[in-house]
Amino acid sequence: MADKFLVIDGSSLIHRAFFALPPLMNKNGVHTGAVYGLCNMLLKLLGDLQPRYMAVAFDKSRKTFRTELYADYKGQRKPTPSELSEQFPLAMQVLGALGIHTLELDNYEADDIIGTFAVHAPENVEVVIVTGDRDELQLVDKRTKVYYTKRGISDIQIFDEAEFAANYEGLVPKQLIELKGLMGDTSDNIPGVPGVGPKTALKLIKEYGTVANVLENIDKVSGKSLKAKLAEHKESALLSQKLATIYTDAPVDCNVELYELAPIQEEARTLLQDLEFRNMYDRFAAVLGGEQHSFDLFGETVEQEAAPEIHVTEAGQVEKLFAALNAAKAPVPVVATVAGTLPELYFSKVELLVDETVYILDNFSNCWEQFYTWMASDATKQTVDSKEVFKVCLCHGCEPKGIVDDVALAAYVADPGHSSYALADLQKRHLPSSAAHASEAVAQLVPVLREQLNAREQVKLYEELELPLAPVLARMEYAGITPDMELLQQLNEDMTFRISKLEALAEEQAGESFNLKSPKQLGVVLFEHLQLPVVKKTKTGYSTDAKVLEALQGKHPLIDTILEHRKLAKLQSTYLDGLKPLVNVKTGRIHTHFQQTVTVTGRLSSTDPNLQNIPTRTEEGKQIRRIFVPGPGYDCLMSCDYSQVELRILACIAQDELLLESFRHGQDVHARTAAEVFGVPLDEVTGQMRSRAKAVNFGIVYGISDFGLANQLQVSRKEAAGYIESYFARYTGVKKYMEDIVAKAREQGYVSTLMGRRRYLPDIRHSNFNLRSFAERTAINTPIQGTAADIMKKAMIDVNAALQAAKVKSRILLQVHDELVLEVVNEEKELVAQLVEKAMESAVTMEIPLLADVNFGSNWAETK
Template sequence: MADKFLIIDGSSLIHRAFFALPPLMNRQGVHTGAVYGLCNMLLKLMDEVQPRYMAVAFDKSRKTFRTEMYAAYKGQRKPTPSELSEQFPLAMRVLDSLGIHTLELDNYEADDIIGTFAVHAPQDVEVIIVTGDRDELQLVDKRTRVYYTKRGISDIQIFDEAEFAAAYEGLEPKQLIELKGLMGDTSDNIPGVPGVGPKTALKLIKEYGTVANVLANTDKVTAKALKAKLEANKESALLSQRLATICTDAPVDSSVANYELGPIKEEARTLLQDLEFRNMYERFAAVLGGEQHSFDLFGETVEQESAPVVLVKTAEQAENLFAALRQAKAAAPVVAQIAGTLPELYFTKAEILLEDTVYVLDAGSGCWPQFDQWLADGSCRKQTVDSKELYKCCLCRGVKAQGIADDAALAAYVADPGHSSYALADLSKRYLNNILSNDSENLAQLLVPLRQELAQREQVKLYEELELPLTAVLAQMEYYGITPDMELLSQLNEDMGFRINRLERLAEEQAGESFNLKSTKQLGVVLFEHLQLPVVKKTKTGYSTDVKVLEALEGKHPLIGTILEYRKLTKLQSTYLEGLKPLVNNKTGRIHTHFQQTVTVTGRLSSTDPNLQNIPTRTEEGKQIRRIFVPGTGFDCLMSCDYSQVELRILACIAQDRLLLESFRHGQDVHARTAAEVFGVPLEQVTSEMRGRAKAVNFGIVYGISDFGLANQLQVSRKEAAGYIENYFARYTGVKQYMESIVAKAKEQGYVSTLMGRRRYLPDINHSNFNLRSFAERTAINTPIQGTAADIMKRAMIAVAQALAQAGCRSRILLQVHDELVLEVVNDEKEQVAELVRTAMEGAASLEIPLLAEVNFGVNWAETK
């Protein structure tokens, strides 16, 4: 088998990676996304090609011998974004540390370096070029193939002579130069012959072979317009041909033997770790050779030597183990596997690390009662991952787990809330160089860097006093669940089905034909072809009929309103009326919602199965769905305790805005006061319409709303909306100063924080792309407010749970949604619980103005509002 020379067009691939992948930054604020994409591409290619030789070529500057020939060459291209340009030297450092040769050359492009290698490589070496630039297809020959990245960095088309001929109707690769001479190249600003496109150019080159022959035979061209164009642009065609020709004798060392791959360098480990490319060093080491590694080619872990494992099988062994654990001063890492469903969760296996030995309890050991006793012993500190599931399993077993000192998932989430997974396996790959075969060992190693990060970021208190104790509260809430009224659920589902069927018939009447309302394609044809409504947006598959398109068309035809109503009702039916039935637990008769603690970047809790936060709050349909949730057996009513305007109160304090603080201190209607300020009228003359618009401004400001967004929300002109915002900032100067200062601070440090120290990193805050930067700026404004509200609610939940337990109450927390807690209450505790909960919630934070919480009771959730 011939040796292979893998030649990479580094400039092309790093551009593709930058625009194909989401922007990434490490904790030092260095942009890394393009380099990360390039590294992944190289790993894939080296694994597939198995090259002996390798080089990566880069463009050095935009000034080359081609710009001397034609000053406008590539002149139309926009400046390289700073987020990308700063990654080129970084990419070259990474490649050098991996033992991969890089080249750049004054006055030449990467294409010319690649062309020189391709032509001068020995005949017994197979050349493989990887690029996103079609110009390099001209280099294809019997021993040279081009791997062309069509889209992004993963969709590759391999060109050999046969593939090129199939794509270009029988032309030879070198004739690509001739095509470019006639049709030009807009991406490189090569002029060609104006008015000659790809089809015409291909026809002419197939007939005459070269640009020179075409120009020598213009008298044979029968189309007068084409003939005139060719004769008037001879110099342009010949210049374009020269510009498109890759130089194959650039002054570089083209001796292939000097580009043989060597072993990975030790400095690569530190560099890749600093870039936070988890497991990337090990993956390259596996391909390139070097130190012992713990990953295979695809980054999967390979077991390394780890601590000895002892299986705990007898009662005597268990007694000795747990006695030693009670005597040990250090916290013990424990990882338990849990099976079953509520209310019958159980342990199937547990690993406990003690003095460099892993002790394992499995399903048949008979040692679980002693394990339960140890978990319930608060004097024995435990370290785990996903403590909520551990707490919940213990509740099912009648055990009150205590002494949980660490949860790796929560620690990682607090340190960096932007990841999609905090499972032990993913955390190990993210933080550890060497992954061991025992989960408890990995957990112990993980907690060292996680604790260091929390300390460096001054987030230990947030972690230990807020997130960790909250897991026990959430476990109880999930364990309790909430009771649905199944008879009402069925009735509402039937009623909703009737309304949906009626809307389907109405839609067909309005359209004047029968069609499937769920079919985007059929709906598009009805709206934009049959009814001739203006096309708002098209996709690759046809007309877009998404909600934004329909809202833009609202009022132009009655069918639009019908479709919007139909979609709203079908979604509510599938999610809550039909969707709730399979979520009812067969043994408890309750719905046990999952409260996710490590999902949102703001710190807010989210819920799944069902997602309670998506139930509409202001519609009749939402109210009907809330009627389904009722007190269970042994309880008399539900109680809701809801914060009043908590985010606006936080904004007033953070921004130190005089008018907002004054409104809350005097107990004024804050929206009416805002209306008075914005519309310039006395408070007593504020109308309900004015108040409604001021309310939209108040809440919109919290989320960094634009005049365009406010105009859409209020259905007013953009100019009018801009006037509202301008008037608001003219009066609420503290808010305006806060918004400006928090964005400036975010740009400087790369993150924003809540009052309790929770951070949100903003990698796009200095991005050159306006949309990405603007979104990051709005996020910077909102996160300290929304995140602080989330922290306050979490602290309130802990305080409420403790107050209820200390008072010996039977009443208990069931749900947390937005700024509201829902409890299940017995009648003889109503007044006591109302006072306990209100006091705990209002005392959850010491702000300059008081927090207010409103309590209501009802026979179902809807009646508590």
């Protein structure tokens, strides 16, 4: 069998890959999607074809000998998106690291390099061209095939002489040039003969063979109009034929031995790992030769050889397990399956890896008491989801010690952008092959993730913030909070009455009966019966979403009624109807789940219920907070709330003298901002001025636009722009911070909090304005919001430690936004207030002090 020379049209395939695949970016902000797609296609081609020689050709620039012939050649093409253009040199770097030769030539296209190889390669070598460009079909002959990518990069049509003839009604490949001479090519802006399409061109070339013969026999061509077109555009046809002809004598060395494939070198591993192409090195090693691990040809992971396992059921096995645990010097991976409900959670299965043996405890094991005792010992342990492990142990009267690693938390700190940190997903993302046992996976993940954390200077964030926070959250979830069920029922009935009144009012305002909860009926009422302007339509009819209704405010009284109805209905379903099923039948309390690995900013979120979404400034929100009360054995609730923490952080990060001065002197920062923005003395600031300045202060933190501020304040866009302009004219440090942080994000692809938490911003250099603008606003806000989240987490750890050291009964129950809620007994009120306030205010040291406000109440609402 003849040796194969695989010649790739790199420019064409990277374009195809870029538009076929979703955008990818590595942690350094480098776009990698097109290169990733190219690599995957190369792997398949190398595996299928097993070529001996290989080269990849690229276009060097748009200026070639063809543009000298015809200045508008390819002139209609849009500029290459920056997200794609930056990947061409990266692709060449990757190919070079793989030992695959790349070529580009001044004045020539990739087609010409490929054509030269096709014509001048030795006769005993089979040439296989891979391209997304039909122009190269003209190169097909007895020993040259073209693998044409029809759609994307995976749907390939293989052209040999027979396949070409079947697709072009018996023509030979060289006649593709003649076809294009007549019909042109819109993709390359080759003019051809205006009015001659593919069918007419095919008919003419089948009959006359070449463009020259067609032009010599115009008189014989049927059709008066066609004759006229051919006669008028002779020069265009001949020029188009030249433009479509691939040049096959480009100045490249056609000695195929120069392009022989060699085993992949180890240095390629680092490059592919930096690009975060999981498993890619080993996949190439499988087809190119070189040191490899455990992958099949197309990257599917292969199960490792499993460690021996022991199901611990007999006395001898129990003895062996705990002897091994007690003798273990390295941390022991522990993976647990949790079952049951509070306060009776239990482990239905636990897997431990000790001395390369996997021990399994399950419902048939009789050593659970010994296991909990070991969990409470100082023996070091590694796990996944340590919060759940800790919570189960609390249910069995023990507090785990020695958990030195939680792979879910480590992975989250290293990269907070994923939707899942389940063990199976972590294996797929970080391990070269699938571990046979979960405990083995944890053992393998720890060094990989710690290496990432170390490289990103995030070990301290992981070890001193996220890891110690998990048991604090476990205690909070275990404690839960007591609802006043009578008040809950009463509020629900009141809300039902208010909602029914709004429904009656809506029917009165509309002049007809309709279902307020039906978008279809509502659309008919608003846009057909009341003739309000249509804002947006969907496939199913009129849109009546929140943005549409907000745009219609002021045009009819019904709009305000609908918005109020929706607000109350949502509160009722979420918090009044929604709370009752969440009350634990055994504890009588609601045990909220705090999610530690969900938000990209580092903030905690909560579910069942979502406490973050209870309105903070409305009367309805206050009424819902009244439901939460101290439980039996406790006398009151206590709230400790940070005061303007994000603005204080902004002042320090931006080093803005006006903001710093306001906080140093204990001024009302919003009033001071109003004085600066409106140019009046501090004692002449009105309530409206302060309110607008407050909106500007908080809006600036979130990168608000004049449009957004205008909507919020219900003023003109010009007036809002004036407020922002005045703000930046006075608060120059803030303006400089915003400019600098966006520039830094654009350079490195991420931003960081003061404690080193990163948020990666893949769209910061995107060509799409909206995506890029959102990333820029995120770059401005994340260091502020993320630092506030880090401070709160540190405060929670310190508050919990202070309460434990003081051996008080009072305890933390909830964390919401910048607030901690505690359950307190009367005799400890003064001490707990001092401990919590001190811990929160000293959580971090900043240039201006943190302030925390402490309040007590008989329910949560009274603490505000």
